[in-house]
Amino acid sequence: MSIPKPGPLNGITVIDLTRVLAGPYCSLLLAELGARVIKVEEPDLGDDARQYPPMVQGRSGYFASVNRNKESVALDLKNEEDRRIFEQMLKHADVLAENFRPGVMQKLGYDWETLHERFPKLICVSVSGYGHTGPAAHLPAYDMVMQGVSGMMSLTGEADGPPCRAGISIADSATGMFAAIAVNAALVHRERTGETTKIDMAMFDCMLSLLETPVNQYLMGDEITHRAGSAHPSIMPFEAFPTADGHVILCCGNDRTFRSLCKALGYSDWADLERFATNVARVNNRPELFELIAAVLRTRSTAHWLDYFTRAEVPVSPINNIAQALQHPQVAARNMIVEADDSVQGTSRVLGSPFKMSAFADVTTRRIGPELDQDRAQVFADFGIVENGGASKVRSR
Amino acid sequence: MSIPKPGPLNGITVIDLTRVLAGPYCSLLLAELGARVIKVEEPDLGDDARQYPPMVQGRSGYFASVNRNKESVALDLKNEEDRRIFEQMLKHADVLAENFRPGVMQKLGYDWETLHERFPKLICVSVSGYGHTGPAAHLPAYDMVMQGVSGMMSLTGEADGPPCRAGISIADSATGMFAAIAVNAALVHRERTGETTKIDMAMFDCMLSLLETPVNQYLMGDEITHRAGSAHPSIMPFEAFPTADGHVILCCGNDRTFRSLCKALGYSDWADLERFATNVARVNNRPELFELIAAVLRTRSTAHWLDYFTRAEVPVSPINNIAQALQHPQVAARNMIVEADDSVQGTSRVLGSPFKMSAFADVTTRRIGPELDQDRAQVFADFGIVENGGASKVRSR
Numbered sequence: 117m118s119i120p121k122p123g124p125l126n127g128i129t130v131i132d133l134t135r136v137l138a139g140p141y142c143s144l145l146l147a148e149l150g151a152r153v154i155k156v157e158e159p160d161l162g163d164d165a166r167q168y169p170p171m172v173q174g175r176s177g178y179f180a181s182v183n184r185n186k187e188s189v190a191l192d193l194k195n196e197e198d199r200r201i202f203e204q205m206l207k208h209a210d211v212l213a214e215n216f217r218p219g220v221m222q223k224l225g226y227d228w229e230t231l232h233e234r235f236p237k238l239i240c241v242s243v244s245g246y247g248h249t250g251p252a253a254h255l256p257a258y259d260m261v262m263q264g265v266s267g268m269m270s271l272t273g274e275a276d277g278p279p280c281r282a283g284i285s286i287a288d289s290a291t292g293m294f295a296a297i298a299v300n301a302a303l304v305h306r307e308r309t310g311e312t313t314k315i316d317m318a319m320f321d322c323m324l325s326l327l328e329t330p331v332n333q334y335l336m337g338d339e340i341t342h343r344a345g346s347a348h349p350s351i352m353p354f355e356a357f358p359t360a361d362g363h364v365i366l367c368c369g370n371d372r373t374f375r376s377l378c379k380a381l382g383y384s385d386w387a388d389l390e391r392f393a394t395n396v397a398r399v400n401n402r403p404e405l406f407e408l409i410a411a412v413l414r415t416r417s418t419a420h421w422l423d424y425f426t427r428a429e430v431p432v433s434p435i436n437n438i439a440q441a442l443q444h445p446q447v448a449a450r451n452m453i454v455e456a457d458d459s460v461q462g463t464s465r466v467l468g469s470p471f472k473m474s475a476f477a478d479v480t481t482r483r484i485g486p487e488l489d490q491d492r493a494q495v496f497a498d499f500g501i502v503e504n505g506g507a508s509k510v511r512s513r
Numbered sequence: 514m515s516i517p518k519p520g521p522l523n524g525i526t527v528i529d530l531t532r533v534l535a536g537p538y539c540s541l542l543l544a545e546l547g548a549r550v551i552k553v554e555e556p557d558l559g560d561d562a563r564q565y566p567p568m569v570q571g572r573s574g575y576f577a578s579v580n581r582n583k584e585s586v587a588l589d590l591k592n593e594e595d596r597r598i599f600e601q602m603l604k605h606a607d608v609l610a611e612n613f614r615p616g617v618m619q620k621l622g623y624d625w626e627t628l629h630e631r632f633p634k635l636i637c638v639s640v641s642g643y644g645h646t647g648p649a650a651h652l653p654a655y656d657m658v659m660q661g662v663s664g665m666m667s668l669t670g671e672a673d674g675p676p677c678r679a680g681i682s683i684a685d686s687a688t689g690m691f692a693a694i695a696v697n698a699a700l701v702h703r704e705r706t707g708e709t710t711k712i713d714m715a716m717f718d719c720m721l722s723l724l725e726t727p728v729n730q731y732l733m734g735d736e737i738t739h740r741a742g743s744a745h746p747s748i749m750p751f752e753a754f755p756t757a758d759g760h761v762i763l764c765c766g767n768d769r770t771f772r773s774l775c776k777a778l779g780y781s782d783w784a785d786l787e788r789f790a791t792n793v794a795r796v797n798n799r800p801e802l803f804e805l806i807a808a809v810l811r812t813r814s815t816a817h818w819l820d821y822f823t824r825a826e827v828p829v830s831p832i833n834n835i836a837q838a839l840q841h842p843q844v845a846a847r848n849m850i851v852e853a854d855d856s857v858q859g860t861s862r863v864l865g866s867p868f869k870m871s872a873f874a875d876v877t878t879r880r881i882g883p884e885l886d887q888d889r890a891q892v893f894a895d896f897g898i899v900e901n902g903g904a905s906k907v908r909s910r
Contacts, residue, residue: 283668
């Protein structure tokens with residue numbers, strides 16, 4: 117029996133060769149939706165992410181979290197007996213996920229054509245930097261490279277400062293999300309028609325898709341969007357302002373709200389000045405208006421202004437750090453932090469599922485990422501796999 | 514006949530009440546996968562995004578792009594005849610998507626319980642700021658607010674500078690992506706069991722899910738991640754460095770690559786210094802090492818260093834702006850820019866699909882976002898809907 121995981125993908129089995137982040141983030145989302153995800157890891161050390169901090173009781177908390185509710189079987193895909201076992205597992209699988217460099221699956225003898233012929237109900241999803249076609253297919257790609265090459269970094273940071281990384285490995289995460297969308301769509305198609313497909317997801321394609329608005333601004337507006345700190349390119353004020361001890365975000369989506377802001381600031385007349393009266397005028401005179409507002413806000417604390425503007429019905433928001441964000445009462449109310457028990461690590465906390473569905477319980481526990489090969493016996497029992505001896509050994513358990 | 518759109522969601526019909534970005538980005542992804550997406554818009558002005566720049570021939574390029582390959586029918590959901598038509602459309606639908614404030618669907622008489630009873634095969638997906646449950650459910654939410662509240666902005670920007678917006682409306686886009694994952698999973702479940710569900714997606718939940726790594730760093734590592742410009746929190750050098758005329762990204766994922774970098778810079782001895790010899794040492798001595806590398810890189814142009822490090826086999830990358838990113842030869846090779854014809858706007862260019870699947874053609878044309886009510890006759894013909902008179906009129910076509 118696999119771990120019970122009610123959800124819309126209940127009954128779907130994913131064999132998961134992915135490592136580190138983009139691929140594992142995809143299979144994490146599938147697991148959160150109820151799929152049985154079985155990581156197949158190389159016997160020596162397994163997924164590279166097992167070495168990533170923060171370390172908890174000598175094990176990677178990073179790995180434990182991104183691989184929650186997944187199972188682990190260690191197999192050497194170059195060992196004959198292990199390959200036989202792997203292929204028996206594929207017989208029971210709906211999806212095979214991998215994020216090797218293009219060509220590696222072919223070298224292993226597991227190219228799409230071969231797999232498709234032998235396992236006709238199997239959907240295969242590949243995640244790579246530039247995809248499996250085109251002149252850049254062979255190039256290595258890191259999240260940082262993708263943030264640079266795609267244009268993402270050129271859009272992030274202060275207007276007069278250096279380009280910045282979006283605060284997370286967004287190219288990895290976004291690609292994992294697009295891959296999960298594609299896998300689920302392919303499953304819909306298979307359920308409806310019986311046909312399966314190979315899916316070739318590229319981080320570069322996914323980043324461009326994510327950059328929909330600035331790409332459109334260039335393709336249809338002939339304009340190259342540049343970074344502008346916290347400012348929205350076409351609404352003002354709609355950004356962060358400095359206070360005496362931090363920042364607050366003010367969002368004036370229309371002239372009426374801007375008038376409320378001016379009144380609250382004690383300068384009702386600003387809303388009547390031609391250069392600030394409309395959103396277009398405010399965008400065109402951003403530096404002056406920014407300084408006028410900032411000069412007032414710098415006189416008092418963030419806490420003061422949050423309370424003051426809330427009472428004045430001006431849309432205001434704090435800039436939370438991660439700890440503050442997780443203390444928001446909505447986080448507990450929505451089960452967005454759940455508990456995970458482990459015999460070694462004790463009780464940990466990990467993220468809950470963002471997929472809230474009326475037909476399924478919002479489960480408030482998880483199993484943290486498995487130890488290497490932890491689920492070998494159970495998976496083999498479930499799939500009726502008998503080891504013939506000669507299989508590779510896990511050295512570092 | 515609907516627009517032919519080969520793809521895994523062929524045959525799936527989405528009735529789409531969403532406006533602006535998070536919801537429409539979800540239905541855009543479903544349309545790219547082959548679903549028939551029919552926007553139902555209010556008759557006066559339709560989707561607010563129809564007013565958003567860039568304007569092309571008096572129409573919104575922003576709308577034209579995000580709503581490519583969707584159809585439009587204008588209906589006033591408070592008008593009795595229009596409601597009858599809407600309900601006839603729902604009979605033919607697989608998915609109903611909406612991103613109203615929580616409570617609006619109830620007021621319209623279209624709460625989940627009612628819809629589920631009348632249209633048992635219909636899946637409903639709601640997208641809102643804080644979700645439909647919890648103490649914050651009623652609060653308004655903008656992308657900027659979500660970037661602030663979730664912690665995203667606290668992670669983005671220079672270490673000693675103000676918090677920055679990730680260069681795009683990432684909370685909107687990510688929520689649209691998570692919603693698309695959920696819709697597809699719910700379709701898989703419906704195909705397998707016949708059961709449908711209401712999906713309640715919150716921008717806040719989705720942003721926390723996207724912040725997997727820093728959230729884990731806090732929950733398991735007791736550490737609050739802070740913004741650090743372009744630097745990776747735990748690898749060095751793995752960031753942007755200034756050149757004489759811009760920046761380049763250098764990625765040294767291990768000591769061997771760092772040694773190659775030092776040699777290429779003409780300072781092989783750096784790799785032998787105790788304070789730079791290991792990745793941990795380099796992270797701990799980041800400011801000194803950054804300045805040493807930057808001092809060399811500032812002497813020559815970006816173009817020089819890209820060529821130089823490529824030949825030296827040191828992972829290097831440019832920081833492209835949007836125009837440069839789209840000129841990458843891989844973009845054309847992967848059909849990531851496609852053409853869209855329109856009788857008014859002429860030929861435009863829009864993004865292609867990131868979903869590359871062997872079973873489906875990678876279509877290289879699109880229809881741009883529809884004019885308000887453009888597809889009324891066709892949709893009614895397809896669904897056998899006859900107007901009885903008394904329906905609302907579209908004023909601004």
